[in-house]
Amino acid sequence: MADSSFVTVAKTADLQPGEMMYVEVGDEPVCLINLDGEYHALNDTCTHQEASLSDGEIQGDEIECPLHGGAFAIRTGAPVAFPVVTPVEVYRVRVVGDEVQVALLER
Ligand code: FES
Numbered sequence: 001m002a003d004s005s006f007v008t009v010a011k012t013a014d015l016q017p018g019e020m021m022y023v024e025v026g027d028e029p030v031c032l033i034n035l036d037g038e039y040h041a042l043n044d045t046c047t048h049q050e051a052s053l054s055d056g057e058i059q060g061d062e063i064e065c066p067l068h069g070g071a072f073a074i075r076t077g078a079p080v081a082f083p084v085v086t087p088v089e090v091y092r093v094r095v096v097g098d099e100v101q102v103a104l105l106e107r
Contacts, residue, residue, distance in 0.1 A: 006094060006101040013098065015039070020063070022054035025102050030091065032100065033074055035061060039093040040074050041102045047079070047086035 009023040009032055020033040022044055029044035031054040042063070044053050051067035058064075062080055064071045070084030077090040092103040 005103040005105060006092070006096075007103070008096075008099045008101050009041075010100045011098050012095060012100055015100065018058060020054055020058060022052065023102070025091075025104055028104055030102060031063070032093075032102065033058065033063065035074050039095060039100050041091040041093045042072065042074065042077055043089040043091075045088075046070065046084065047088050048084050053088070 007025050015021055015034040017034050017036050020031055023030050023032050031042045031044040033040045046053055046065045048070050049067060051065050053063055053065060055066040056064045061074050062071045063074050068083050071081035072088050073080050077088040079085050079087055092105055094101050
C-alpha cells in the first residue's frame with residue numbers, strides 16, 4: 001500500500017486514552033478511537049440503522065451504538081451485541097510524529 005493513502009486526521013494530543021472523535025477521510029465518516037494508547041479507526045456509521053458511532057460509548061474494548069445498544073469490537077469491527085449483526089469496516093491507523101493518520105483500505 002502506498003504511503004500516500006494515509007491522511008492526517010488528528011494530533012495525538014487531541015485524543016487521550018478512552019476518548020473517541022468523529023473525523024472524515026475523503027467523504028467517509030470515521031470514528032477514531034484511542035483505546036488505552038492504541039489508535040483504531042472504524043467507519044462511523046452503525047451497520048444497523050445509520051447512527052453515528054462516535055456519539056456512542058466505549059465499553060472495555062467495544063463500542064456501543066447510541067441508538068439501540070448494538071456494539072462492535074473496536075479492534076476488529078465484529079458485531080458483539082444485538083441488534084448489530086453486520087461488521088463495521090475498520091481502517092488502518094498509524095502515528096507519524098504527533099500526527100494520527102488513517103488509510104481507508106481495510107486492515
Ligand atoms: S443504529 Fe446502531 S444499533 Fe441500531
